[in-house]
Amino acid sequence: xxxxxxxxxxxxxxxxxxxxxxxxxxxxxxxxxxxxxxxxxxxxxxxxxxxxxxxxxxxxxxxxxxxxxxxxxxxxxxxxxxxxxxxxxxxxxxxxxxxxxxxxxxxxxxxxxxxxxxxxxxxxxxxxxxxxxxxxxxxxxxxxxxxxxxxxxxxxxxxxxxxxxxxxxxxxxxxxxxxxxxxxxxxxxxxxxxxxxxxxxxxxxxxxxxxxxxxxxxxxxxxxxxxxxxxxxxxxxxxxxxxxxxxxxxxxxxxxxxxxxxxxxxxxxxxxxxxxxxxxxxxxxxxxxxxxxxxxxxxxxxxxxxxxxxxxxxxxxxxxxxxxxxxxxxxxxxxxxxxxxxxxxxxxxxxxxxxxxxxxxxxxxxxxxxxxxxxxxxxxxxxxxxxxxxxxxxxxxxxxxxxxxxxxxxxxxxxxxxxxxxxxxxxxxxxxxxxxxxxxxxxxxxxxxxxxxxxxxxxxxxxxxxxxxxxxxxxxxxxxxxxxxxxxxxxxxxxxxxxxxxxxxx
Amino acid sequence: xxxxxxxxxxxxxxxxxxxxxxxxxxxxxxxxxxxxxxxxxxxxxxxxxxxxxxxxxxxxxxxxxxxxxxxxxxxxxxxxxxxxxxxxxxxxxxxxxxxxxxxxxxxxxxxxxxxxxxxxxxxxxxxxxxxxxxxxxxxxxxxxxxxxxxxxxxxxxxxxxxxxxxxxxxxxxxxxxxxxxxxxxxxxxxxxxxxxxxxxxxxxxxxxxxxxxxxxxxxxxxxxxxxxxxxxxxxxxxxxxxxxxxxxxxxxxxxxxxxxxxxxxxxxxxxxxxxxxxxxxxxxxxxxxxxxxxxxxxxxxxxxxxxxxxxxxxxxxxxxxxxxxxxxxxxxxxxxxxxxxxxxxxxxxxxxxxxxxxxxxxxxxxxxxxxxxxxxxxxxxxxxxxxxxxxxxxxxxxxxxxxxxxxxxxx
Numbered sequence: 001x002x003x004x005x006x007x008x009x010x011x012x013x014x015x016x017x018x019x020x021x022x023x024x025x026x027x028x029x030x031x032x033x034x035x036x037x038x039x040x041x042x043x044x045x046x047x048x049x050x051x052x053x054x055x056x057x058x059x060x061x062x063x064x065x066x067x068x069x070x071x072x073x074x075x076x077x078x079x080x081x082x083x084x085x086x087x088x089x090x091x092x093x094x095x096x097x098x099x100x101x102x103x104x105x106x107x108x109x110x111x112x113x114x115x116x117x118x119x120x121x122x123x124x125x126x127x128x129x130x131x132x133x134x135x136x137x138x139x140x141x142x143x144x145x146x147x148x149x150x151x152x153x154x155x156x157x158x159x160x161x162x163x164x165x166x167x168x169x170x171x172x173x174x175x176x177x178x179x180x181x182x183x184x185x186x187x188x189x190x191x192x193x194x195x196x197x198x199x200x201x202x203x204x205x206x207x208x209x210x211x212x213x214x215x216x217x218x219x220x221x222x223x224x225x226x227x228x229x230x231x232x233x234x235x236x237x238x239x240x241x242x243x244x245x246x247x248x249x250x251x252x253x254x255x256x257x258x259x260x261x262x263x264x265x266x267x268x269x270x271x272x273x274x275x276x277x278x279x280x281x282x283x284x285x286x287x288x289x290x291x292x293x294x295x296x297x298x299x300x301x302x303x304x305x306x307x308x309x310x311x312x313x314x315x316x317x318x319x320x321x322x323x324x325x326x327x328x329x330x331x332x333x334x335x336x337x338x339x340x341x342x343x344x345x346x347x348x349x350x351x352x353x354x355x356x357x358x359x360x361x362x363x364x365x366x367x368x369x370x371x372x373x374x375x376x377x378x379x380x381x382x383x384x385x386x387x388x389x390x391x392x393x394x395x396x397x398x399x400x401x402x403x404x405x406x407x408x409x410x411x412x413x414x415x416x417x418x419x420x421x422x423x424x425x426x427x428x429x430x431x432x433x434x435x436x437x438x439x440x441x442x443x444x445x446x447x448x449x450x451x452x453x454x455x456x457x458x459x460x461x462x463x464x465x466x467x468x469x470x471x472x473x474x475x476x477x478x479x480x481x482x483x484x485x486x487x488x489x490x491x492x493x494x495x496x497x498x499x500x501x502x503x504x505x506x
Numbered sequence: 507x508x509x510x511x512x513x514x515x516x517x518x519x520x521x522x523x524x525x526x527x528x529x530x531x532x533x534x535x536x537x538x539x540x541x542x543x544x545x546x547x548x549x550x551x552x553x554x555x556x557x558x559x560x561x562x563x564x565x566x567x568x569x570x571x572x573x574x575x576x577x578x579x580x581x582x583x584x585x586x587x588x589x590x591x592x593x594x595x596x597x598x599x600x601x602x603x604x605x606x607x608x609x610x611x612x613x614x615x616x617x618x619x620x621x622x623x624x625x626x627x628x629x630x631x632x633x634x635x636x637x638x639x640x641x642x643x644x645x646x647x648x649x650x651x652x653x654x655x656x657x658x659x660x661x662x663x664x665x666x667x668x669x670x671x672x673x674x675x676x677x678x679x680x681x682x683x684x685x686x687x688x689x690x691x692x693x694x695x696x697x698x699x700x701x702x703x704x705x706x707x708x709x710x711x712x713x714x715x716x717x718x719x720x721x722x723x724x725x726x727x728x729x730x731x732x733x734x735x736x737x738x739x740x741x742x743x744x745x746x747x748x749x750x751x752x753x754x755x756x757x758x759x760x761x762x763x764x765x766x767x768x769x770x771x772x773x774x775x776x777x778x779x780x781x782x783x784x785x786x787x788x789x790x791x792x793x794x795x796x797x798x799x800x801x802x803x804x805x806x807x808x809x810x811x812x813x814x815x816x817x818x819x820x821x822x823x824x825x826x827x828x829x830x831x832x833x834x835x836x837x838x839x840x841x842x843x844x845x846x847x848x849x850x851x852x853x854x855x856x857x858x859x860x861x862x863x864x865x866x867x868x869x870x871x872x873x874x875x876x877x878x879x880x881x882x883x884x885x886x887x888x889x890x891x892x893x894x895x896x897x898x899x900x901x902x903x904x905x906x907x908x909x910x911x912x913x914x915x916x917x
Contacts, residue, residue, distance in 0.1 A: 333805075333807075334805045334806075335805040335807065337805075338805040339805075344803065351797075351800075352797075352799050353800055354797065354800055355792075355796035355797040355800055356797065357796050358792065358793065362792070365789075366789075366790075366793055366800075366801070366806075367804040367805055369786045369790070373786045376786050378784050378785060378788075378789060381726060381730060385730070420804070424805075
């Protein structure tokens, strides 16, 4: 077997974080090589280094492709050599036709005038190769995600692909579409095209992969050869999560009381694709003083669950019942949800949580302006007092509460978001990835705040992709997979391996 | 410890310069207005600041300023309204038809016209807010529709003249409420033909209120440790503002006193400054423009706010239409033509951001005055309308480039 690609000692640092630490990856000619690891382990970063998204010079280490040391200044350099990456979010223009998309930036043209007959003919050939029975003039918009994925692969073929990289290609696909895609990968392999497959679905990986490299915390921990022997999923999972608890969690007195908030038979459909059900018969509850975790991959429906509960901020045709302290509660608008005692801290601070160009003060009081006004007129002195109180309680590091939040660090921004919701005085807080993108010290502080909230008898729901933090913080953990809660584990029962086994097996 | 101390000292020493840099836009705007006025005062050989011309300035620009208040609200909410010129013309025409052809009394014409304006704004706001149709398109359509409807209503003719009382809306002055003997003696002192002591005393009262409120705010900020402008800036700014106010009131007193529209404008400006800066609705408005999704997830009814912003704009455009018609004493199909551009330009010169969430009422008003003073000054100088357009366009571009440059430098 000849080696098509070798990445040697790749190290990539972002400000404050080492995303990749001396990673080696060797891919053989004509194999399907799977790359597995937790969210944030560094798989995507490694592939971005390979495809030139992070240009040469922004990382250490070297890339050897077809026996030659190469360096890419941009994505077009790697594409010239036949290295094509298909990202999780597809890069197709919805309103253009299949043919136009396949040759986008690479049009069949002479002197800038497109030769449509030839372009359509070549499109038909490519579509036949990927087994897609669609006219070349069909718009992307009118196809399902599964077919769009095939168009992406056809696009790669149009660029004369040698090494195809697929980042979670089946994450958004239905079962039979996924199966079709995997079969296509095997067919391409027969034609001599090498693939790197990033996926969380271990059953799919064991179906097609020749070898598996496991990435954990920015390092390649093992490469397993599936051709030599059967590799068990347990083995892969152990390699994926096998790390020590690296964060510490503040001590907490558990004092769990009556059921506080409950959701029954919650069903939600996609806001645009009418027939796509995003959440299926979800039931969950949280008690007074309890911290409940929701584990699952990004895209498994966790955020959709939280937002659909919080004033129907996501989805359509929402059905199901909500109870607060045993009483049915109306959560049909955000306003009503807040008044009922709910708060939702979004995972996307900058897009959904903060008004970045406004001051800390106005962000903190935004969800409860009634609390600092009388007859609709703001009492700015009172507002200032409130902001100073939270600045102290939350330890928000800033020269002044009149600072714009855009100038704060991630951790301090998150504390502003938390302050905003605490000032609204909720009974139930849903925290969506409350520690994403913030440093270890700030994480510890936020864990402390969560514990305090629980100690005051509030219910806390924590959504997180980081399993150690769920295990360290929660009294109970639900596992979400493809829009359903597939497991409920008590703190004693839960372990990373168990949670992972519910996530990776369908 | 010593390092900490010296650091904080350095910060304090730097703060005056830094404060100026951080608030360059606000002071710059005021200074620009003064510089432009001074420039035209020289270039027009002193005509600019004559009593009659100052009075004219207010009469000419009142309707732009009134609409700029509404436009600021719309732009802060992250939208735009291109229809205001047409709506203004349409309401002027409506008022004319009601008064001249149907002999409606004033007390009926006013509420009907203002309500009609609010309904027009609401109709446009409905599509923007609840159907997410881009405001550019909705109000472009509105601009065409109401231009056409004005023509239809007036049947292509000018309709007028209006009852005397209606004209007072624009051409009337606040009568002198101080003793006549006092005014007579003051007129003699200043060598003026007449003197409206009431106008000057209102200026003095206004100045006193500005200083009192400013000091009160400073005291409160100090008590709460809020960062405030340095003392020198506070004093300097107040001297300029009060000096300007007293100067204008004095000049107006030596002519015919305070125009009714000036008072209308001043009251509305104060009301909208209060609304945007000190009320819950105002705060929510900035949040909607700054980050609509975050505002929505904070329980703010973003759609309703957008709807109200447009309805409010329609009502102010109606008021502007009445004032404009009263000033010309006739309603013409051309009334309000291209005025939306002056209004929008005033708001952007005043520092508002196209993307929403940024901008102040006082800025929009000063921006409108900058445009008005340039129009007025260039006309007196006899500069052709062709060059006037070019220069106004360049000033707008320069103001916005200055904003962007400033922001990039800070960021």
